Structure formats: C-alpha cells, structure tokens
Amino acid sequence: MGKYGQAAVDAASLVSTNPLVTPRDAWNLATTEIFGKGTSSQLKGCPRSTFLGLCEEGYIKGVAPGNNHLKSTKNKEYGIKAVALLKKDPSLVEDVSQLWYKVVEGEVKVHNSQMDIVVTLWNSNLLV
Secondary structure (H helix, E strand, O other): OOHHHHHHHHHHHHHHHOOOOOHHHHHHHHHHHHHOOOOHHHHOHHHHHHHHHHHHOOOEOOOOOOOOOOOOOHHHHHHHHHHHHHHHOHHHHHOHHHHHHHHOOOOOOOOOOHHHHHHHHHHOOOEO
C-alpha cells in the first residue's frame, strides 16, 4: 500500500466514523499526518481529486455522496472507470500498469497515484 492509498483509507475511516468531517477535511488531515502540512505531496491534486470524486459519487463505503467542489473532474473519471474495470476483471488489481492502460484507453500517460487510491480502497474492501 502506497502513502496515497493509506491516506485514502485513513480519510475514508475518518469520514465514516465522524459525519461532521467532510471528505476534503478528512483527506487534508490524513495527508498532513503522512506527508506534513503544506508539502508538495500533501497538496498533490491528482490523488486528492480521485478520492474526493469517488466519495462524491458514493463509491466509498460509509461515505455519503455529495458535492466535494472538485476543480477538475478528470481524476474523478479515472477513479470511476478504474472501479468499473475492477468489477469486470478483479485480477487487474494485481497489475496497476495494465489497469491504468485500460483506464486511459491506451493513451501514453503516466498515472499520478490515482490508481494507488483505487487499488488500495479495493484491497481494503472499502469500495461499493
């Protein structure tokens, strides 16, 4: 489990146990604890948008869907597509590169921790 995946699990747990904490606040708390407040890793947008997008659409157990005011929806779309692919072929969880290749439909593009979020939540049985 990568650090962003751990942040997603920690943030999901925080939101599901405390309904007053928003997904965005939970993500900020989790990433601050793991990376340090204000660091580039803590502020990185791609994994945050993937996590918040999955929350927004109700994909994470114990997290109510709702608007998380995403500036960009591209990473949300990547996350949702990855979940759909894993539901069709769970073996993709073992090959993040292949999962990403299918998400971007063969486009030459490096994933930026979006798949770490999805795969870790999947392996933690936190995806609906």
